[in-house]
Amino acid sequence: MPGLAVCPTCRQxxxxxxxxxxxxxxxxxxxxxxxxxxxxxxxxxxxxxHGLPINEAAASARTDLLHVTAAWAGLVVxxxxxxxxxxxxxxxxxxxxxxxxxxxxxxxxxxxxxAEMDTVSRTARRALxxxxxxxxxxxxxxxxxxxxxxxxxxxxxxxxxxxxxxDGGHTWPAQQWLLLAHRLGRTAWRRESAPAGTAxxxx
Numbered sequence: 001m002p003g004l005a006v007c008p009t010c011r012q013x014x015x016x017x018x019x020x021x022x023x024x025x026x027x028x029x030x031x032x033x034x035x036x037x038x039x040x041x042x043x044x045x046x047x048x049x050h051g052l053p054i055n056e057a058a059a060s061a062r063t064d065l066l067h068v069t070a071a072w073a074g075l076v077v078x079x080x081x082x083x084x085x086x087x088x089x090x091x092x093x094x095x096x097x098x099x100x101x102x103x104x105x106x107x108x109x110x111x112x113x114x115a116e117m118d119t120v121s122r123t124a125r126r127a128l129x130x131x132x133x134x135x136x137x138x139x140x141x142x143x144x145x146x147x148x149x150x151x152x153x154x155x156x157x158x159x160x161x162x163x164x165x166x167d168g169g170h171t172w173p174a175q176q177w178l179l180l181a182h183r184l185g186r187t188a189w190r191r192e193s194a195p196a197g198t199a200x201x202x203x
Contacts (some may be wrong), residue, residue, distance in 0.1 A: 004102065004105045004106050004110070005105060005106060005107070005108070005110040005111070006105050006110055006111070006114060007143065007144070007145055007146070009143060009170060010114060010146075010168060010169055010170070011101070011105055013114075013118075013169035013170060013171070014101070014105075014113070014114050014117050014118075014169060015098065015101060017117045017118065017121045017169070018094045018097055018098045018101070018117065019094070019098065020121065021065060021069065021090055021091075021094040021120075021121065022090055022091035022094055024061075024065065024121060024124045024125065024128070025062060025065050025066070025090040025091070025124075027128055028058045028061050028062045028065070028124055028127060028128060029062070057126070057127035058124075058127040058128070060123075060127070061120070061123050061124040061126075061127040061128075062124075064120045064123060064124075065090050065120050065124060066088070066089075066090055066093075068116050068117070068120045069090055069093035069094055069097060069120075070088055070093055072097055072104065072113055072116070072117075073085060073093045073096050073097055075104075075107075075109070076096070076097065076100050076103060076104060079103075079107065080100070080103055082100070084096075114168065114169055115167075117169075118167070118168075118169045135151050135152070135153050136151060136152045136153075137149050137150075137151050138150050138151065138152055138184060139184040140184075141166035141168060141170055142180070142183045142184065143166075143168070143170050146166060146168045146170060147168075148166040148167040148168035148170070149166060149167055150164065150165070150166045150170075150180070150184065151164075151165065151166070151167070152164050153165075164177060164180065
């Protein structure tokens with residue numbers, strides 16, 4: 001896109017991330033009282049109190065979502081002389097960033113903005129999944145101009161047990177995994193990343 005420092009696909013990815021941040025923030029509130037699996041507790045000697053079972057990963061993710069969106073909104077306000085959002089909430093901050101997205105993506109810090117948005121959204125999703133994940137590097141991103149690595153994340157819990165994406169924000173749904181595997185020349189990866197019973201099926 002003319003004037004932007006990123007490709008159109010990257011713009012679409014970060015726009016989708018911004019749209020989903022308020023829902024992630026709201027969902028993480030529910031997850032606060034749900035301890036991650038496995039639950040690890042430490043008993044204080046001589047005490048019968050075990051403390052409040054807070055999901056620290058969800059709490060940290062909520063804090064990061066607010067701080068990161070606020071920081072980037074602050075940059076937009078300072079750099080372009082705009083009025084800040086009326087409230088310092090994730091929904092208003094994300095909407096503000098969405099309205100001024102092209103300004104940000106034409107800024108020299110556009111790459112940092114993409115990376116931080118991707119990181120906070122992924123961290124929040126991992127906290128909501130409630131379980132650890134394993135990450136496997138499968139090759140360089142095939143998108144023109146993108147030098148990021150494509151990875152597969154295998155989650156032990158949650159509705160999405162496999163997630164395929166590059167660090168630059170490009171993602172591939174399950175129906176595109178076979179095509180991606182051929183493009184990467186990694187047929188062995190296809191067998192490992194496909195859900196059980198579908199390795200030989202159609203994408």
